[in-house]
Amino acid sequence: MVLEGVLITPVDYRVTATGRPLLWMELEHLSCHEQPDPELRLEVRMPVLAVGALADRWRSLTPGCRLRVTGRLNQKRWVKDGKIRWGQMELVALEIDVFVKVDGAL
DSSP: OEEEEEEOSOOEEEEOTTSOEEEEEEEEEEEEEOOSSSOEEEEEEEEEEEETHHHHHTTTOOTTEEEEEEEEEEEEEEEETTEEEEEEEEEEEEEEEEEEETTSOO
16 A cells, blocks of 8 residues: 655654564645546545664654655454454555655755
8 A cells, every 4th residue: 555645743753672663653645536526535644653674764754744655554453352343544664755845845
């Protein structure tokens, strides 16, 4: 899956007790597709998780950066009362490309 959008939150960078770097961020994608009747507007906010060297490389990203994230979807789940409960979807990043900030700076 490929998602392009703007980083809307500061990154949350952490290192686990075993030394594994993790980075969480939230990406916002907005697009409009003209249809015969009426205009369709797509607005998506997606949490993104980067792990390892990818997390280390992009830990200094700031809100406003335009990104293209290639990865796979993951839906968090847990078991409660013997039943599987499903939570929020996230994009687990395999590759991150950075464009310019929305205001023109990088």
